[in-house]
Amino acid sequence: MKTEIAGPGYSSRAQRTFTISGRLLEALHLDGPLLAAVLVVCITGLVVLYSAAGEELGVFFAQAARLGLALAVLVAVAQVPPRIMRIGAPWLYLVGVLLLVAVAVKGDIAMGAQRWLALGFDRFQPSEIMKIAMPLACAWYLHDRPLPPDLRSLVVLGVAILVPALLIAQQPDLGTELLVTAGGALVVLLAGLQARYLVGLGALLAAAVPVAWHFMHDYQRRRVFTFLNPQEDPLGAGYHTIQSQIAIGSGGLFGKGYMNGSQAQLEFLPERSTDFIFAVIGEEWGLVGCIVLMALYLLVIGRGLFIAAQAQDTFTRLTAGSLTLLFSVYAFVNSGMVAGLLPVVGVPLPLVSYGGTSMVTLMAGFGILMSIHSRRKLVAT
Numbered sequence: 001m002k003t004e005i006a007g008p009g010y011s012s013r014a015q016r017t018f019t020i021s022g023r024l025l026e027a028l029h030l031d032g033p034l035l036a037a038v039l040v041v042c043i044t045g046l047v048v049l050y051s052a053a054g055e056e057l058g059v060f061f062a063q064a065a066r067l068g069l070a071l072a073v074l075v076a077v078a079q080v081p082p083r084i085m086r087i088g089a090p091w092l093y094l095v096g097v098l099l100l101v102a103v104a105v106k107g108d109i110a111m112g113a114q115r116w117l118a119l120g121f122d123r124f125q126p127s128e129i130m131k132i133a134m135p136l137a138c139a140w141y142l143h144d145r146p147l148p149p150d151l152r153s154l155v156v157l158g159v160a161i162l163v164p165a166l167l168i169a170q171q172p173d174l175g176t177e178l179l180v181t182a183g184g185a186l187v188v189l190l191a192g193l194q195a196r197y198l199v200g201l202g203a204l205l206a207a208a209v210p211v212a213w214h215f216m217h218d219y220q221r222r223r224v225f226t227f228l229n230p231q232e233d234p235l236g237a238g239y240h241t242i243q244s245q246i247a248i249g250s251g252g253l254f255g256k257g258y259m260n261g262s263q264a265q266l267e268f269l270p271e272r273s274t275d276f277i278f279a280v281i282g283e284e285w286g287l288v289g290c291i292v293l294m295a296l297y298l299l300v301i302g303r304g305l306f307i308a309a310q311a312q313d314t315f316t317r318l319t320a321g322s323l324t325l326l327f328s329v330y331a332f333v334n335s336g337m338v339a340g341l342l343p344v345v346g347v348p349l350p351l352v353s354y355g356g357t358s359m360v361t362l363m364a365g366f367g368i369l370m371s372i373h374s375r376r377k378l379v380a381t
Contacts, residue, residue, distance in 0.1 A: 029078045029374035031307065037299040038351065038366055042067055044293065045277075045352035051259040052273040052280040052354075059273065059354065066356035070363035077367025081375055085368065086140055086315045092129070093137035093160070099126030100167040115171045127173060128361050130164045130180045132368075135326065138187035139318035147314065148192030157188055175333075175346030182329050186322040191314075227343035240276065243269045244338045248282035248290075255286030273354040275346060278338040290335075297331045297350075307373040316372045323365040330362070 025032050046063060053059035103117055103126055117124050138157055145153055161184035168177040193201070213221070222237045230238030230245075247263035250256070261283035263269040272280055281289050304324030311317040330350040336342035338349075348358045 026374070028075060029371055030075065031303070031370045031373050034300065034303045034307070034366060034370060034373075037296065037303060038363075041293075041296050041300065041351045044296065045349075047258075048277060048281055048284075048352060049273055049354055051261070051284060052264055052277050054265065054267075055259065063354055063356075066359055069356065070359045073360050074363040074367040074370070077364050078370040078374070080367075080371055082316050082319075082372050085136060085319075085371070086143060089133070089136035089140035093133040096126060096129040096133040097164055097167070099129065100164055102126070104167060104170055115173055125357055127164075127168050127171070127176045127180065128357050130168070131176070131183055131326070131361050132323075132364055134161065134164065134180050134183040135187050135319055135322040136368075138184045139315045139322065142187070142191050142318060143313070143315040148194055149188070151197070154188070154193075154197060157184065160184065173346065178333065178345060179326065179329065179347065183322060183326050186325045186329075187318050190318050190321045190325075223343045223345070227340070230340065240270050240344060241340050244276050244279035245340050247279040248339060251283040251286040251289075253286050254288055255282070255284045258284055260284060275334065275344075275348055275353060276338055277353050278335050278349050281352075282338075293352075294331070294335075297328070301325075301328050304369055307369050310376055311372055312376050316376075320369050320372050323368060327362065327365065330358075 022032070025035070046060065046067070049063055050060045099117065103115065106117075115125055115127065117126060137160060141157060141160070142149060142153065149157070161181055165177050165181045168180060226233065226237040226241060230241040232238060234242055243263060247261065247269050250263065251261070256262070259265065261280060263283055264272045264280045269276055269279055269283075278290070278293075281293060285292075301324055304320065304327065308317055308320035308324060311320050327350060330347060333342060333345065333347045334349045334353075337344050337347065348355060350362055351359060
């Protein structure tokens, strides 16, 4: 019996395969390292979700279908040149604001919130558009203006951020409001702020805290009190935080093993497949699993920041940088919320939590990053 030994022929075939793959990615304007990192996170999310959902294949395949749709959106967005994105940015922002007004006037109400527009065959949440439209519009506004921005530009940007934020706050949707506001604020920070404006902004935010507290809904205030002392209402408002902390703490260093988490499998942990899926990772995979997931996120963020650094004009640099940092806000807020370090808000664990809306939005953002990077040589320096 002859044993075939891999030789030069095998090496050349492998090289041809990599060459063809590289050319395909280039033709589709996709960035290989970023795509690979995103796919690893998504596959990890599917594995975790199968356990978190109690081994329900229906949930698993539904999320896999959403992942397929989100990847299709990523590829489609990557085909759009940054120049076209810059032209369409203010119009996308305007459409998003008008849709938010439509939600306020005639939106569908579910679970005490008015966040959706009925399309006949399905419902649509317009606030998701603003997660992409906000950084695009702010970057568009600063594209042809001197940096760091002057006071007039900061006022205009402040109003542009405040209008959709207030409309989303009325729905109410604190998590989305936070992300939309962060999307615009990150553009402003990346554009550079003079020290006096930064100090003034800090003072303004401090003065706005009591005003914001006055307009907060009762359940939002309870979330703040629960964050400060979850034991005050262990079977009510503090239940989510307490159970997630028990799950993470019981996982120890290496976890209890895949599909062996008692908090998740015995359904003590609420929202275990959506907002609190990070607690499932902590319980079943332990501290090591949490660190591995954070390392994967850092790979995605690092590649995104590299793309931003390589961008060749103001619009693409600010857009790529803000979208990348917005992704990090997702991960930071969700993990901090589940660990009890931040108040509970409706922010999913990016690319891992069950649901299609946030995944499609995130993938659209990655498509924008890939479009920027693949066309960087075509932009005049």
